[in-house]
Structures are given as structure tokens and as C-alpha cells.
Amino acid sequence: MTKTIKFVIVGSGNIASTYLSAVNNISKAEVVGVVSRKSEKPKALNHLPFFKSISEVTIDFNAVIICTPNGLHHISAVEAANKGKHVLCEKPIDITLEAIDKMIEASKKNDVKLGVAYQRRYSSDNPIVKKMIDSGELGRVFSVDLSVKNYRDDAYYDSAPYRGTYKIDGGGPFIQQACHYIDLYYWFFGKPKKLVSQLGTFVHDIEVEDHGAAICLHDSGMIGTITASTATKPGFPAKMEIYTSKGYLILDNDVITHWDIEGVENPTAQTPNENTHTGAATAAVADTTNHEMILNDFIAAIQTGGDCLISGESARNATEMILEIYNSQF
Template structure:
């Protein structure tokens, strides 16, 4: 039986992450992939023959409602602006982009053309992350004085060799802070806001790339909270991301977006996470659990139909890149 759809997508980019979105659109009711843009023009093996291929969005003849940007980081702005100027809504992979100027132009183009702009920071949809966000906003965790985040991934040389843009400043925009830890940095900013002062140190230790493969930052907030973020692709064999929050009421530890330690006085552990594995990215960029992406895509389509802001719009997602750029710009000598 042919799948019925009332919302049609074109994916721009044919690499690994496009496979994830193809799977998502095949799963979700009422949604259909009708086109894909690939710079090579070649049809990837995960795209069936009914999907129209083109080397430019303007070559796609099928009617469609929105694009999904699955291109490398520094190319998001080009796809977003072109789609917005055609009156198409835009969902982009993280990060929004890698420079302030590019992000601003994306947001301005979507606003000027009255189309939605959403960003796939899907970790915000995970149950325990939403619980912690609300508890912080309600002041129920007490006076938070420290937040320590570690994103100690490992990537072999073959990962960086798999694409000419990987590990480059102009396209990737940086190493693990901008790439692998971007989701985690987004959570940090979502929970605690933008710090007032940052100092950092980072370098390239185990890979032949232009950007860092390991680094650390100390972040000072206006309420005197001290944060730390460590990001790496050199930490063999790769470890699940962790966030430790310390307050005058006790400690909360999240590992891979699940509350694994709850030591808050007078409160029961509120964890609602299911026991199944959530993709951590510790050792691989491949995504097997697409539930987070499904949440983002469903919200994006609902936001368009209801004429409301998406869960993570351009302005909200901009904070993560801004924080990462501040980390890069405030390196100690």
C-alpha cells in the first residue's frame, strides 16, 4: 500500500546523516521524501528510485514544503538562504552554522520570507534532560555552584579521512567543540545560559587535522556558577557524555542524557528515561536510534501547520555556536 503524505521534503546533502533523515521520513505518517540534492548528482544507496535527484535545489521539479539540511556545518547557511528565498521551510542539522555572520543571515532570510527555521538539537527532547531543565527553571535544585560536562569521544584517523571537509576550519568550523560536542554544548547553554566569562585551552594531539582534537574550557556565570566543558575525539576508546551538577542541595549526574545519580535532599529521583540505549556518539557518528530526530521532525511540521516557533528555532540554537566561538576565541597562551 502506497504511503499517503501531506508534507513533502527535499534533503540537501547525501552523506551519512541524510540516511538518518531518510529513515525518519519513511517512519513518520504523513511525510514523504520527494527529492535529494547531491553535489555529485549520484544517487546514494539509501535513496529509492522514486526520489528525484538534483545537484541544486532549483533542479528539483517535484513540489515540496521544506528542506532538511544534511550538508557539512559551514554549508548550512547557503542551503537555508536558498530554500528560504524559494519560500521553503528549513530544518537544519546541528550546529546552526559556524560563524555569527552566517547564522544571522540564515535567521534574517527565513524571517524575511516568513518561513520556519528549526535546528536538530534533539537531545533537548530526551525525558531526563527536559526534567532537569524544568527543575533548574523552577529553582528546585537549589543554588547551583558547579556544572561539569565531559564529552570524551574517540574518532580514528579514518573518520577524518572519510571526507575532505572533516577537521577543517572553513567547513567543519572546528574540532570536537563545534562538531561532536555541539549537542552537549547546546544542552549546557539551554540549562545555564551564556556565561559571562570563558577561558580555554585546546590543541591537536593525535590526529593530522587543522583543528583541535582535545580541549577544556572554564566558564564563569553571572550568578558565580563555575562550569567546565571538556571535548575530545582523542579519548580512547570513547566514553559516554556526562554532566555533573552540584548545588547546595546535592548532586545530579546525567550520563548519555539519563540521570544515573540523584543525591538531591528531599526529592525522589524523577528520572523518566526508558532503559533502551540512546546514541551517545562516543565511538561513532552513525545513528541507530532515530527517536530524537523523529521528535524534531514531527515538531517542525506541527510548528509549520500551527504557525508557531519550532522547539529549537534559529535564535535558540544560535547560543550553542556563540558559546563554542567564545571558547575558541578565549584560548589562554
């Protein structure tokens, strides 16, 4: 019989409840406890034993799911790895390269898995597009426009003292809401050789940006643009427009909605699912399908000794690119 993987969730915010729902849909996994310093326990997690730290967990477990604020990820990841526990980390992996490198080093030293929830790489049509880019089937890609125009109200930023801060959040929408798609951009097209950006704070009373744009120049000659926002009412699904020597395609929330590539048929019959989480206007996630996919892969990596879909090293790329965006303003 396949061994059940026992998880402890570290953090008790909204995303922790999402992971609990996702794990509950997986027969070979269960959540056995929660680590949180909050005095108020969310109803969804209230039936589970709570601990103040990983070191205080007294029950048997195999792995942690890290759901703490961005800049705290490395603390729990290193602590768990040093106890011989596998680590699945919510995006972004962390907000500094130094912190990320500590996570990677600890996982290697202790021979545990380090996976990161950048599940958009394997969502809907994104794997198909990746394969066609790599094969050259689309022709020469010369222009990419990525738009992640979300909206978050004041209540979102007021919901926790760390929101909208550099120290813990690491920045605004580029590292928080758009990091999924910046990870996807890097996965598709690689690292830009040069970045220039302009960021501003227009709608919210926060210390970080709530809107900005970056221009990415690549060795291939490709020019990319990335817009990220939490100021654009009412919030829009993420869109990526790809222009090539053979035509163009448009991905709306990971689904190909426009296709005109010379000599190549549209490879998908999918239509956008109105129930799929877009992140456009809220951080709350109802559909846990993508999280279940990441969890199933992570469990398989533990049980077989294979690699995670998104390793710590791979997830590091998105943070590196975002930090360059932050450091390359006019």
C-alpha cells in the same frame, strides 16, 4: 485529512540516510527528492530523484532538511527560504554568527520556519532537569562538569576533505561532536560571563583541535567545565555532573543515573538505553527516535503556524558560545 509535508534532503552523507529513515516512520511526511553534487548515490537514497541544486528541483515540495557540512548550511537555508520553503537544519546551525544571521533574516523575510536539530534538549530526562533548575528546586547550582569524550579514528577524518578543517567544519569536537551538549549547557545555565580554554591536537593529523577544555564563569557565581574530544579511546557517553547547595545529580547520555538532592525525590524511573545513540565512537545513527521527535515538531509548526522546539535564534546561542571557547585560549 492532514496534509503530507514533502521534504527534499539537501546533502547525501550518512546523516541524510538517518533523516530518510526517520521521515519514513512519520505518516504525515515523505521525502520526494535529494539535492547533492556527489556522483555516487548512497543506496538508501538511490530510489529518489537527485538534483544538483535547490533551484533545479522540478518536483513539488514544502521544506528542506539540510544535511550538508557545517559551514555550508547557510547557503542552502537562504536559497530554500527565498523560494518560500521551510528549513530544518542539522546541527550546528552554522559556524559563524554572520552566516546564522543571514539564515534567520531570510526565514523571517519569507515567513518560513527555521528549525534546528538540537534534539538533546528534549531527550530522556533533560526536560525534567531543565524545569527543576528553572524552578530552583535543585537549590543553588554552583558547579557543573560536562564531559563529551568521543573517539574518531583516522578513517573518519579521511572520509571527506572538509573534515577537521576550520573553513567547513568550523573546528573540532567542540563545534562538531559536543555542540549538542554545549547547546544543552546554554539551555540549562545561560551564557557564561567569561570563558577561558585550552585546546590541542594530540592524536589526529588535522588542522583543528581533537581535545580541549574550557572553564566557564557565570554571573551567579557558578563555575562550569566543558571537555570535548575525539581523541579519547574508545569513546564514552556524554556526562553532565551538576552540584548544588542541596546535593548533586549526574546525567549519563541524557538519563539521570545518580541522584542525591536533599528533600527531593529522583523524578525519573528511566535507565540508560543501550540502543540510544551516544556518538561516543561513531557518527552513525541507528535509532531515529530523537530525529522523529524533531521532525514531528517541525511539521506541527508548519501546519499550525507555531514555533519550532529549537528556532534559529535559539540555536545561534551554541555557536556563539563555541566561538567564544575558540577565541578564549590561554
